[in-house]
Each structure stands twice: as structure tokens, then as C-alpha cells.
Amino acid sequence: MTASPFSSCSTTKSTESTEDNLNANANLAEDDTENNADNGTNASDTQEARQDEGTFPHPSKATAWHTRVLLYSTPQPTADELYRCIDKVKKIGGEAGNQQDMLTLPSQITSLAASQNKIYHFCFYQMMLRLDERLDKGGALMSELAPAFLDGMKTLWIFARGLDALDGRTRYYDYLYVRYVQLSKQYFGRDVDRIGQPMGNYNGEAAASAPVMAKPAGPAPIP
Helix, strand or coil: CCCCCCCCCCCCCCCCCHHHHHHHHHHHHCCCHHHHHCCCCHHHHHHHHCCCCCCCCCCCCCHHHHHHHHHHHCCCHHHHHHHHHHHHHHHHHCCCCCHHHHHHHHHHHCCCCCHCHHHHHHHHHHHHHHHHHHHHCCCHHHHHHHHHHHHHHHHHHHHHHHHHHHCCCCCHHHHHHHHHHHHHHHHHHCCCCCCCCCCCCCCHHHHCCCCCCCCCCCCCCCC
8 A cells, every 4th residue: 555644734833842741731730720710711622622511621623733722721730640641551552462452451541540530631632642743743654654653543542442441431532533534644645434443443341341440321333
């Protein structure tokens, strides 16, 4: 298959590094009280990002831009907390040597996130931002971008399943599915209609061993 990325036009205009983003958000977390006083001036995207009362905010749309808006406008855990989460999740993702591993490893995420839900929620979107920035940076298509994309998506898929198991919904998986299709088209010229297993099949039974697994809401999508 011959694939070519789109032009180098970025889906975001920011050139700030992810490390600066993490540190900036650490300051946001420390200034939470002050930020809350200015809620009336929040941008519409930030308001839309807050989905259900009592839950953490998600991007209002599954795009790189809206993900960045969320991360730059919402108070988050400290940079140290986010870095520790990223390291743990990457280590778990690195253990996935085959499809069966991808189906069983999410339970480890669920166990870790059960008592640190806020940290792991924002950690998920921080890792997605890192992947967006890596792809924006460019490089050789098959030797650099493709491995970065596939490895990043594999880990994020495990991450999404582990987080969704906390409440039985599929918000993280649904977001990641859309982003996978977007990035496949943008950087590799692939029009993805269906994603092969296991990434294209959300089956709640695979995470049944998770200690706080909730019953999935509704039927699983047909692969």
C-alpha cells in the first residue's frame, strides 16, 4: 500500500512543547480558586467540554484543536502527578505483545485509576496531545511516523478501555476511535471504514476481571 501524509499543515497553531503544557497546567491546578472566580469569562469550547455534571470535562469535539483547548483552559493535577501517570501507562502499554495482551491489560489501568480518577482522566488527554505533537513534528513516513502512531494508539486504546471500565460507558473509546480515523487519513492517506480487531471491537467482557468493573451500558458495537 502506498500511503502519503497530508501536507505539513497542523491541526493546531501552537508550537509550545508538551512539557511546557504540563507545567502550565500545574500552575492552573494551584490557581484553581482564582480561576473559578473567572468562570463567567470562559470560552464557549471550555463550557461545551463539560459534559455531565459530576464528571471531569472532555473535549467538546474529538479533534486535536478541541483537545488542546481543554488542556490549556482547565485546572489539572500537578505536572509530577501527570508524569507519573504517563510513565505507568506507557509501561503497561509496552507489555502488550499481542492482541490477547491488549484485551487483558486494561484491567491494570482500571485498578490504578479507581482511586486517582482525575489524574488518569487528564493523563489520557495529555498522552493524546503528545501523539498529536509527535505526528505534527513529521519525519519519515514508514520508519518514524507509522511506528509512533501505532505504538501510541495501542497504548491509548488500552488506556481508554481501562478508564471506560470505571463506569461502563465508552467515552474514551469513542473519542479515540474518531481520532484514529482522523489521523489515519491526515498523515497516512488512509480512509478507514472499519478498524480491525482488537482496536475496532469494544467488548466489555474483556475487562471483566477489573475490580470496579461496571456493567456496560447498551450493546457493544458490531465489529
